[in-house]
Amino acid sequence: SLTDRMGQALRNLRGVGKLTEDNMAEALKEVRTALLSADVHFKVARQFVEDVRQAAMGQEVLKSVTPGQQIIKIINDELAKLLGEGTTGLADKKPLRIMMVGLHGSGKTTTSAKLAKRLMKDGYKPALIACDVYRPAAIDQLETLAKQIEVPCYTDRTSQDVPKIGRTGWDWAKEQERNLIIFDTAGRLQIDEDLIGEIKKLKDKIVPDEVLLVADSALGQEAVNVAKHFHEAVNLTGIVLTKLDGDARGGAALSMKAITGVPIKFMGTGEKTDDFDIFHPDRMAQRILG
Amino acid sequence: IFSGKKLDAASIDELEEALYGADFGVETATEIIDEIQAAYRKDKELRGQDAARIGARVLERVLEGAEAPEDWLGEADPAVICLIGVNGSGKTTTTAKLGWKFKEEGKGVVLGACDTFRAAANEQIKTWADRLDLRLVASHHNADSAAVAYDAWQAAKGDNAKVLILDTAGRLHTKGNLMEELKKIRRVLQKHDETAPHHAWLVVDGSLGSNSIEQARKFHEAFGLTGLIVTKLDGTSRGGALVGIYRELQLPIYFVGLGEAKEDLQPFSVKNYTNALFG
Ligand SMILES: Nc1nc2c(ncn2[C@@H]2O[C@H](COP(=O)(O)OP(=O)(O)OP(=O)(O)O)[C@@H](O)[C@H]2O)c(=O)[nH]1
Numbered sequence: 001s002l003t004d005r006m007g008q009a010l011r012n013l014r015g016v017g018k019l020t021e022d023n024m025a026e027a028l029k030e031v032r033t034a035l036l037s038a039d040v041h042f043k044v045a046r047q048f049v050e051d052v053r054q055a056a057m058g059q060e061v062l063k064s065v066t067p068g069q070q071i072i073k074i075i076n077d078e079l080a081k082l083l084g085e086g087t088t089g090l091a092d093k094k095p096l097r098i099m100m101v102g103l104h105g106s107g108k109t110t111t112s113a114k115l116a117k118r119l120m121k122d123g124y125k126p127a128l129i130a131c132d133v134y135r136p137a138a139i140d141q142l143e144t145l146a147k148q149i150e151v152p153c154y155t156d157r158t159s160q161d162v163p164k165i166g167r168t169g170w171d172w173a174k175e176q177e178r179n180l181i182i183f184d185t186a187g188r189l190q191i192d193e194d195l196i197g198e199i200k201k202l203k204d205k206i207v208p209d210e211v212l213l214v215a216d217s218a219l220g221q222e223a224v225n226v227a228k229h230f231h232e233a234v235n236l237t238g239i240v241l242t243k244l245d246g247d248a249r250g251g252a253a254l255s256m257k258a259i260t261g262v263p264i265k266f267m268g269t270g271e272k273t274d275d276f277d278i279f280h281p282d283r284m285a286q287r288i289l290g
Numbered sequence: 291i292f293s294g295k296k297l298d299a300a301s302i303d304e305l306e307e308a309l310y311g312a313d314f315g316v317e318t319a320t321e322i323i324d325e326i327q328a329a330y331r332k333d334k335e336l337r338g339q340d341a342a343r344i345g346a347r348v349l350e351r352v353l354e355g356a357e358a359p360e361d362w363l364g365e366a367d368p369a370v371i372c373l374i375g376v377n378g379s380g381k382t383t384t385t386a387k388l389g390w391k392f393k394e395e396g397k398g399v400v401l402g403a404c405d406t407f408r409a410a411a412n413e414q415i416k417t418w419a420d421r422l423d424l425r426l427v428a429s430h431h432n433a434d435s436a437a438v439a440y441d442a443w444q445a446a447k448g449d450n451a452k453v454l455i456l457d458t459a460g461r462l463h464t465k466g467n468l469m470e471e472l473k474k475i476r477r478v479l480q481k482h483d484e485t486a487p488h489h490a491w492l493v494v495d496g497s498l499g500s501n502s503i504e505q506a507r508k509f510h511e512a513f514g515l516t517g518l519i520v521t522k523l524d525g526t527s528r529g530g531a532l533v534g535i536y537r538e539l540q541l542p543i544y545f546v547g548l549g550e551a552k553e554d555l556q557p558f559s560v561k562n563y564t565n566a567l568f569g
Pocket residue numbers: 102103104105106107108109110111132135138185186187188214242243244245267268269270271275377378408460462
């Protein structure tokens with residue numbers, strides 16, 4: 001754990017009466033390495049360590065008899081605060097329209113079903129709209145999941161016009177008196193101009209209240225660019241981190257949040273439609289620091 | 291950064307950022323930066339392009355032997371290729387791409403749909419098989435994946451097919467019971483050909499970070515890997531985790547995935563990889 005790794009660096013702080021720049025620097029070097037090995041973006045790790053240094057050179061730590069422990073606490077608190085800032089709930093309205101976007105294989109289709117299932121417990125009447133017209137059997141996949149959770153699903157296997165499918169799906173959902181409409185979209189690269197154009201057009205047609213980036217928690221350093229480009233294109237309102245039932249440290253979460261400011265709202269914790277939870281920033285902080 | 295300009299502290303910092311940005315991870319990024327720093331201490335006239343050359347040299351040294359050997363398919367009939375890996379890495383799509391590649395080479399191919407768990411997994415691979423006119427052996431949802439592997443092997447044998455490609459369900463390496471399921475597939479194959487599977491490849495999503503290394507360790511421990519495929523390198527990620535995997539496990543990287551279409555599969559080339567980074 002970070003505490004273990006910082007052990008040596010911090011032991012030097014323990015006997016020391018006063019915290020200095022020098023003994024602080026060694027401890028912070030450990031923090032930076034911990035963050036980088038957790039896949040936190042290079043610049044984000046640097047900025048975070050700098051923010052910790054500023055906080056640690058503050059009065060309480062300087063007066064403390066256990067500066068090492070104080071610093072660990074500052075690190076954990078700073079990280080949890082950064083991760084948890086922003087509105088982590090969904091827009092409180094009915095009807096509610098949610099557009100799911102993200103890279104290939106991140107978990108959008110599965111998460112669409114998970115979200116529908118969870119919100120049913122909160123009294124919503126969901127509908128799922130299949131807007132992935134490219135991936136083989138993507139519509140079958142969403143339809144199968146929808147049947148499993150007993151939610152109506154709009155599909156159109158004859159069209160390749162995604163904005164039109166979205167719009168028609170919305171009308172269909174309204175007719176069915178559904179008040180939570182979740183639009184699943186195809187995986188796409190943030191640099192694919194045509195496909196980014198497609199979700200922009202879809203967004204114009206369905207005017208979603210929420211646009212959620214579904215992101216694999218094990219993403220590497222490019223997570224920042226991915227989040228940034230999707231945010232610039234469709235103005236994200238939230239991030240869903242998936243596959244947290246794995247053992248990825250999840251530094252991408254910090255990177256995406258720190259750079260775009262988009263709040264992390266949910267986490268996927270398994271393959272079943274029940275494996276879904278609201279985001280816990282303190283747990284994520286522990287995980288990233290290892 | 292890798293230009294004709296002289297290096298300085300700022301540009302070395304930029305270099306370090308680029309190395310981490312490629313997902314090389316602490317060990318490899320540090321090795322390259324240390325070597326560049328050492329060269330810079332000796333020669334203050336060092337330029338960006340010299341630093342690039344050092345980086346490329348280190349990478350080529352670390353990735354020596356990382357390409358697929360010549361004539362790797364082998365003499366077995368059928369040669370059995372098993373694709374495994376975590377959820378969403380690109381196994382099913384890669385199964386289709388590989389099947390198409392071998393068919394284009396005039397070889398008989400059979401695909402085995404051993405993901406009997408995920409919603410519409412059968413429909414997905416069936417759509418590919420129909421599109422590419424490849425023989426597919428599949429069963430019903432929730433069937434025993436090892437039984438499908440067995441049936442697929444029998445079909446390949448009966449067809450006198452040269453290649454059998456088994457697609458498996460995505461699974462996280464942290465799930466013991468799912469790793470056990472993989473071992474069962476291996477045991478069943480070995481009942482019919484004790485040398486099978488001849489190729490066991492981990493399909494790794496190129497956009498992931500250091501966790502890919504842990505994936506490789508655990509899958510190797512549980513199933514025994516003979517190689518890697520790195521997908522989604524058409525994105526902006528550099529797939530640097532493959533360096534960490536190769537450093538530790540010395541498994542050749544057979545192919546890279548460069549898109550969603552059947553042709554988007556290329557043999558891995560160390561030269562191309564280092565040029566893309568340090569070009
Ligand atoms: N273990 C685990 N698997 C997950 C989680 N979320 C999704 N998956 C799995 O990840 C794989 C990909 O999920 P999909 O829902 O198909 O992903 P997608 O983003 O819709 O994929 P594309 O539409 O191809 O871009 C599937 O095997 C899912 O079962 C999660 O939180 N944990």
